[in-house]
Amino acid sequence: MKILQKFIHTILKLEPFSTGLPFGPFNSTTQRRWKKRPVSTAQTRLESQRTRDSKLDKLTSRLNQLARSLTFHRLISARKRSPFVSLHLISRWKNVVRLNVSTTVFLRKYPHVFEVFTHPLRRIACCRIGRKMRDLIQEEEDSIRELELENVLRIKKLLMMSVNGTIHIHGLRLARRELGLPKDFRESILQKYSNEFRLVDLEIVGMVDRGEVGVAEVCVSCWPGQPGLSEMGVAEVEKWREGEFREKWLSEFETKYAFPISLPTGFKIEAGYRERLRNWQRLPYVKPYERKEVVRVRTCGGAERFEKRAVGILHEFLCLTVEKMVGVERLVHFRKDLGIEVNLREVILKHPGIFYLSTKGSAQTVFLREAYSKGCLIVPNQIYAVRRKMLDLILTGRRNTRELRSQTEVNDESRSVAHNVNEGGTRDGDWVIPLLDNFKDQSNADKLSEIL
Numbered sequence: 354m355k356i357l358q359k360f361i362h363t364i365l366k367l368e369p370f371s372t373g374l375p376f377g378p379f380n381s382t383t384q385r386r387w388k389k390r391p392v393s394t395a396q397t398r399l400e401s402q403r404t405r406d407s408k409l410d411k412l413t414s415r416l417n418q419l420a421r422s423l424t425f426h427r428l429i430s431a432r433k434r435s436p437f438v439s440l441h442l443i444s445r446w447k448n449v450v451r452l453n454v455s456t457t458v459f460l461r462k463y464p465h466v467f468e469v470f471t472h473p474l475r476r477i478a479c480c481r482i483g484r485k486m487r488d489l490i491q492e493e494e495d496s497i498r499e500l501e502l503e504n505v506l507r508i509k510k511l512l513m514m515s516v517n518g519t520i521h522i523h524g525l526r527l528a529r530r531e532l533g534l535p536k537d538f539r540e541s542i543l544q545k546y547s548n549e550f551r552l553v554d555l556e557i558v559g560m561v562d563r564g565e566v567g568v569a570e571v572c573v574s575c576w577p578g579q580p581g582l583s584e585m586g587v588a589e590v591e592k593w594r595e596g597e598f599r600e601k602w603l604s605e606f607e608t609k610y611a612f613p614i615s616l617p618t619g620f621k622i623e624a625g626y627r628e629r630l631r632n633w634q635r636l637p638y639v640k641p642y643e644r645k646e647v648v649r650v651r652t653c654g655g656a657e658r659f660e661k662r663a664v665g666i667l668h669e670f671l672c673l674t675v676e677k678m679v680g681v682e683r684l685v686h687f688r689k690d691l692g693i694e695v696n697l698r699e700v701i702l703k704h705p706g707i708f709y710l711s712t713k714g715s716a717q718t719v720f721l722r723e724a725y726s727k728g729c730l731i732v733p734n735q736i737y738a739v740r741r742k743m744l745d746l747i748l749t750g751r752r753n754t755r756e757l758r759s760q761t762e763v764n765d766e767s768r769s770v771a772h773n774v775n776e777g778g779t780r781d782g783d784w785v786i787p788l789l790d791n792f793k794d795q796s797n798a799d800k801l802s803e804i805l
Contacts, residue, residue: 607635
């Protein structure tokens with residue numbers, strides 16, 4: 354027995370990576386390393402196994418810079434004392450804005466957005482939002498106010514998709530910018546249209562039952578030009594399905610439950626992928642606005658149908674957003690209300706032809722692939738056009754245009770005029786000088802009296 358063990362041990366030393374010898378009673382004392390199979394999860398596929406879209410990744414990194422600039426605007430405008438803030442105070446906001454560089458470097462990188470100047474009296478470096486950026490922010494707020502009825506219909510669609518007909522206001526508040534809602538949407542929309550919405554709780558909103566509304570009250574869906582409840586309960590993907598059915602003469606069996614697929618450039622199509630995709634496109638599911646049946650996960654095909662319903666809800670939610678994109682950390686707050694009881698990242702990564710998950714920056718952003726082409730929205734809207742102008746200011750960078758030069762010259766002239774006026778006239782604190790002079794004269798008189 355010992356001779357056999359020594360013989361086997363010698364063979365393993367000569368061929369350490371050989372796996373020809375089976376594991377049995379004669380070599381049970383030798384050490385054998387078991388290789389662990391690589392685990393395929395959403396996190397591992399997110400890091401290595403997915404196909405990246407360079408256009409959308411570049412757009413995400415630029416939008417992150419715009420979001421940081423808007424955060425600076427929010428912090429500066431929150432200070433009511435003056436429209437500008439010293440750079441010393443702004444340096445304390447580095448962790449709030451999540452910058453990996455100094456605040457001064459970031460502010461001077463975008464001179465079209467931030468105006469860094471020297472205070473004429475205090476002689477310290479200060480910063481304020483540029484005139485172009487202020488005008489665009491005001492234009493965005495005006496556009497949101499004009500689209501008030503669309504915001505009402507957008508919230509009603511979210512309530513119609515929800516499981517119990519209610520949604521937490523906290524989720525709407527977090528996704529306010531993505532949904533195009535005003536800052537005071539609780540007062541300007543939810544409380545203003547009390548015949549459409551009702552507050553179930555302090556932080557929960559629901560739809561008003563049509564039986565509870567009086568005859569004299571008029572609902573938004575009954576206004577001229579506005580869709581009714583039957584038209585509102587139709588998902589945006591149904592328009593694409595109808596176009597495919599009429600224009601391409603495809604059968605109803607092929608288009609009734611299908612989604613538009615746009616695979617990214619460089620996507621590797623494995624063997625059997627097209628067949629699995631074709632079967633998934635034909636798979637029936639309960640649509641986002643339907644409540645006809647309950648999908649049981651444990652039934653035959655129930656897991657696939659349940660997952661496809663989650664894909665339909667996520668697709669409709671992205672269609673309701675202004676820029677057809679939303680952060681995953683904001684989308685998580687709607688999981689319970691919309692009945693998406695699945696791993697969101699797992700679903701998004703499993704369908705690369707419908708969604709794209711960008712990991713640029715400190716957050717993860719979901720894009721609707723069919724709505725974008727070469728990093729731009731195919732069908733732009735009013736709010737998106739204004740935000741695109743803001744992004745253009747960010748992309749301009751340090752390019753000193755003629756308009757920026759003329760504006761700098763005008764500011765220098767105004768500062769020199771203010772300095773000259775201060776030299777010839779009175780300034781803040783000049784009222785102290787006569788008091789000090791009187792005090793000096795009085796002290797001199799006391800000294801003379803002591804000498805005499």
